[in-house]
Amino acid sequence: MAELKTAVAEKPKTAEQLTAREKAIRRLQEKGILTMDGQPMPRRKFLVNLALAWATFAAAVGGALTVLGGFLIPRVDFTKVDVFKVGPPDNFPKNSVDETFKDSKGVWIVNDGQRIFAMSIVCTHLGCTPNWMPNERKFKCPCHGSGFTMQGINFEGPAPVPLRRFEVSLSDDGQIVVNKGRLFMAEKGEFDDPRSYIPV
Amino acid sequence: MSNSTSTTSQSLGTQVRKSIFRVGIPNTDRKRVLVVLGNVFLHLHPTKVRTSGVKLRYTWCAGGLSFFLFLVLTLTGVLLMFYYRPTVEGAYVDMLDIRSQVPFGIMRELHRWSAHAMVIMVMVHMFRVFMTGSYKPPREFNWVIGVILLVLTFLLSFTGYLLPWDQLAIWAITVGSNMAKAHPFVGAAGPFSDFLQIGGVPLVHPGSDARFMLLGAKEIGGTTLLRFYVLHCVGLPLVAATLMAVHFWRIRKDGGISGPL
Numbered sequence: 001m002a003e004l005k006t007a008v009a010e011k012p013k014t015a016e017q018l019t020a021r022e023k024a025i026r027r028l029q030e031k032g033i034l035t036m037d038g039q040p041m042p043r044r045k046f047l048v049n050l051a052l053a054w055a056t057f058a059a060a061v062g063g064a065l066t067v068l069g070g071f072l073i074p075r076v077d078f079t080k081v082d083v084f085k086v087g088p089p090d091n092f093p094k095n096s097v098d099e100t101f102k103d104s105k106g107v108w109i110v111n112d113g114q115r116i117f118a119m120s121i122v123c124t125h126l127g128c129t130p131n132w133m134p135n136e137r138k139f140k141c142p143c144h145g146s147g148f149t150m151q152g153i154n155f156e157g158p159a160p161v162p163l164r165r166f167e168v169s170l171s172d173d174g175q176i177v178v179n180k181g182r183l184f185m186a187e188k189g190e191f192d193d194p195r196s197y198i199p200v
Numbered sequence: 201m202s203n204s205t206s207t208t209s210q211s212l213g214t215q216v217r218k219s220i221f222r223v224g225i226p227n228t229d230r231k232r233v234l235v236v237l238g239n240v241f242l243h244l245h246p247t248k249v250r251t252s253g254v255k256l257r258y259t260w261c262a263g264g265l266s267f268f269l270f271l272v273l274t275l276t277g278v279l280l281m282f283y284y285r286p287t288v289e290g291a292y293v294d295m296l297d298i299r300s301q302v303p304f305g306i307m308r309e310l311h312r313w314s315a316h317a318m319v320i321m322v323m324v325h326m327f328r329v330f331m332t333g334s335y336k337p338p339r340e341f342n343w344v345i346g347v348i349l350l351v352l353t354f355l356l357s358f359t360g361y362l363l364p365w366d367q368l369a370i371w372a373i374t375v376g377s378n379m380a381k382a383h384p385f386v387g388a389a390g391p392f393s394d395f396l397q398i399g400g401v402p403l404v405h406p407g408s409d410a411r412f413m414l415l416g417a418k419e420i421g422g423t424t425l426l427r428f429y430v431l432h433c434v435g436l437p438l439v440a441a442t443l444m445a446v447h448f449w450r451i452r453k454d455g456g457i458s459g460p461l
Contacts, residue, residue, distance in 0.1 A: 070303035071279055 081181035088174050089198060092116050097132050097150060107166060107178055108132065112151050115197035118178040119152045120164040130163075139163070153186070162186040167195050244448045253457030258332070262325035267444065269318035276311040277433065284363070286429035288422045291365035315357055322353045334458040342450040345443055352440045359432035362425060370420055373428070377420070380410040387411060 018026070028034040033041060084101075086109055092098050098109040107118045121129050128143035138155075139148040146157030153162045167182035176198060184196040191197075210218070226232040236242045252258060283302060284294045299305040326346065329335055335343035362373045381387045385396060388409040396403040406418055416423030451457060 067304050067307075068279070071307055072282065074283070074302045076297070076301040 081179070083177060083179045083181070085171060085175040085177050086118070087176065089116055089170075089176060089200070092176075094200065095150070097134075099132060101178075105178070105180070107180070109176070109178075110150060110152070111200060114200055116168070116176065116200060117197040118166040118168050118176075120166065120183075122164070123159060124154065124161045124163060125157070125159040162191075165191065165196050168198050169195065170198060244445060245452060250456055259458060260324065260328050262321055262328050266318055266321045266325055269314050269321060270440070270444070272314045273311060273318060274437065276307050276314065279307055280311055281433060286363070286425050288365070288425065291363065291425060295364045295366075315360060319353055319357055322350055326350060329458065332458055339450075339454045339458075342447060342454055345447050345450065349440060349443050349447060352436055352443070356432060356436050356440065359428040359436065362420075362428045363432065365425060373420055373424065377411050377414050380414050381406075383410055 025034060025038055029036055082105065084105060086101055092109050092111040094111055094113045096111050101107050101109065102121055106121050108121060110117055110119050123130050123141045123143065123146055125141065125144055125146050128141050130139040130141040130146065130148060133140050137150055141157065144158050146154060146159035148154050148159070148163055165184040167179040169177050171177045184190040184193055222238055223231050223234045226235045280298060283298045285291065295308065298308045329346070358376060362369045381389045383390045384392050386404065386409060387393060388404055388406045393404040406412065412418060416427050
């Protein structure tokens with residue numbers, strides 16, 4: 001008897017006879033959201049599918065961002081490291097600032113009586129170029145008035161730290177070699193590093 | 201709440217959410233339509249698609265794949281622009297350096313392969329549209345736009361061909377630009393160019409014809425490279441993207457994705 005009832009109930013109806021609810025169920029069945037028995041997708045299956053979908057999406061986005069970030073960081077840096085000779089130590093008398101290489105190489109060669117060092121011409125405040133004032137024995141920055149002693153120590157104006165120095169060494173022919181690829185900073189205690197100066 | 205029009209009665213979170221998502225959860229057909237209409241990317245597409253229209257065996261998704269490849273080419277192309285200099289000294293070495301000295305140097309190959317694939321896929325799309333008769337009224341105008349997009353694809357491919365700046369590139373563009381020289385009226389070596397003169401002074405000569413305009417000089421050089429680079433990276437993609445927007449819009453206006461009308 002039950003079989004007979006079922007057979008009658010499943011007799012296909014035409015579209016006009018379906019109620020709105022039956023139409024909706026049929027549509028959801030076609031999409032696979034409801035099983036053909038009219039049961040919803042099991043919760044476990046839904047959660048697994050949802051997790052898989054988000055994991056795939058996260059992997060795709062993460063992979064794309066990895067490629068993007070990696071591509072923008074090249075393996076090679078073509079920045080030219082400036083290494084040049086400035087002449088023998090005798091060219092730089094005691095208590096003098098040599099401005100020969102200021103325009104061409106961006107360094108002052110300073111002999112303060114005890115050490116010869118190569119000092120950066122870039123102001124530590126905002127990057128202007130200070131001027132050497134021979135009469136006042138100081139560097140003065142025209143932009144915001146920072147003042148530096150002959151050793152490049154900041155003593156007036158907004159500059160927060162002393163001027164940077166570059167690595168110096170003596171070549172085989174007795175000339176001073178300046179390597180602008182290596183900076184020495186006073187605030188890191190590097191001015192006493194023997195590579196940052198040549199004793200007089 | 202529903203009667204209140206004052207935003208002060210809403211919490212800030214609600215106001216922010218409503219300022220972005222105007223419609224709310226799209227749980228009715230009307231809301232679904234409003235969501236699509238209110239989205240700048242989705243509104244180019246139909247709110248409803250015929251089931252037959254998304255059948256792979258009918259459309260091959262050739263147009264969609266062409267657009268996908270265009271997006272891939274845009275993305276990889278912009279990334280390549282970070283390293284490539286369109287100069288006689290820089291172009292070839294930069295092209296080589298991108299492959300070896302940058303992580304994911306396959307970016308250049310991706311761009312190249314995608315370019316080949318896009319040319320193929322655009323032609324496959326055209327073949328499918330022809331075979332299914334989808335060029336017929338009311339879609340004849342969209343067919344014309346599609347043909348222009350095909351030409352733009354070829355031009356993008358042609359201008360990109362020069363950028364590696366190797367022997368293959370230079371001689372390919374030499375051959376290609378010689379065709380411009382042989383064109384009627386506008387090419388110095390082409391027929392009828394002699395007619396274009398004023399008082400015996402020729403208007404079309406090797407220093408003023410179509411080839412000269414293409415190359416920026418009488419021979420391929422730095423001017424040509426820069427010209428092709430600008431066309432390849434800015435000019436042609438802008439025109440192509442604009443026409444693509446029109447193309448997609450017309451699909452919607454002309455009866456949806458192809459299928460029996």
